Structure formats: C-alpha cells, structure tokens
Amino acid sequence: MSPFVIGEEYERSRLLEFLGSGQTQSGVLWGREEQGCLICTSGGRGGKKAGYSDERISDGTWWYFGQGRTGDQSLRNAANSKLSSGNFSVLLFTTREPTAKEVADRGTYGKLFSYCGQFNVSGFEQFVPINGSRQGDKLWRFRLLPVGEEKYNYYSEQNDLALDSSSDLREMQHRLLSLNSSRVEPRINLAEYRSRSAAVHLYASLRSNGQCEACGSVAPFTRLDGRGFLEVHHLTRLADEGPDLPSNVAALCPNCHRRAHYSIDRKDFGKRLQDAIELKENIIAG
C-alpha cells in the first residue's frame, strides 16, 4: 500500500519525502515516517564491469545485492542488517540517467527512479563474482518476493508446519515464536517462506475468534470454509504478507484494515492496536 504507481518515474526527493529521510547516499533508503519500509534502488552500481548485478528472475522475484562498495560485504551494516532481518517491506525502484532534454526541463542531472512494486525479503545468500572489479569479494544478495499475488488464499493454504484450525492457540504461539518466524534465513526456500506466512495468518485468524481485533465487530461474512472473513494486517510493515511474529499481526474487518493503512489517525490507531494485541498475546502465553 504505497503511493507509487508501478512503471511511473519519480525524483529522488519524492522518495525521501515519502520515507521522511535525509539520506544522501544511493542504494537502500529508510526514514522515520514509514518505519516498516525500505526503499531499494537498483542500478548505478554492479554490472558487467563489477562482475555482478541486481537481476529480475523470470518468476517475478529479484536478486538484490547488499551494500558495501569495496571488499567483503557485511550483514552488520545498517542497510544489510535491515534487509536480512526480514522485518521490512521493500519498495523497489530501478534507476536511469536522464536524457539531455530531461536535464534541461528539470534543471538537474539527478537520476530518475522507476517504481517496480512492493516486495518482502524471503531469503539471502552469499555470492562471489568470478570476474570483474569485485572478483573474489564475498557479497550478499537478497531474494525479493513480490507482494500481492495470493492475498486472500492464506488461511486455507496447506502448510507443512502442521498447524490447523484445531490446534491449541498457546501451542501455535509457542511454535511460531520458536521458529523466530519474522526473520529470514540464508537459503530459506520460497515454499518454506510461504508456509510460515500461511501459518501466521491462520494463527491470527483463529486468535480473533471471528471478531475484528480492532473494533470487535463480528466478521462481515462467512468464508467458504466456515470461518469469519477478516483480513490479516501487519502492524509494523507496509505489506500484509510474509511471515511474522504473532504479536505483529492482527485480524481486522475490512473497514478497520483500510483505516490502519489509509486514515489520518493511522499511527495512533496502529499504536492502540499494537497494545491490544500485546495484551492478547500475554494472556495466551499465560
């Protein structure tokens, strides 16, 4: 749920304004206005000369290279540690140099940023270029999984965590916490990632007991499988997909869900919701 339109181009200042960021370097951006969000810009580094480059794979996912211009890259710098935490939604932009006419029209040589959509980090791995200027350096690349393809299928999705609607809530909570499910791991595969995501959605749905966890209303209609229809909202990121901790998801009626994303009081609303969910989680934990 971002204000950017896929395929449209934006000035860098617009990206920084959205995040509330004053960063001057390129690459990965973040800020205080959208704390669950990273903007990743691709291009202007890597390429044939360097021996590696960001790349879109045919299934719609991306490999996105970490930050660190020389030598081995570390997962401890601010950008790479945020990417590897799995706790952030990623807005991905590709960059290009402006044409001479655009420079004249805009009065700046600044690059243009084309929006590619919203992603989650589903895993990462080390990559060592075999040629180019970064040959032999240990780089990190992150797998970006597009958001939005399976929005309403979660609860019924089969998952190999063997969680189902008859499971005890406390037992489910315990298992999800023991998976440390908000974190991504090297070489986690997409099936496992989706399975975790499905598990945490099922958990929120069961915890809600068919009532919106914000306003308490009964779900507006009943799903085909008999459960009340509620949407699962992530409290601290932009995207409502991906695995997470039980304390970071809420099952909401469609009105409250829109409110959580779009209302003028969404920050206060989110805070109150977070407190309410924390209380529920403590009660379940006993």
Ligand SMILES: [Zn+2]
């Ligand atoms: Zn509601």
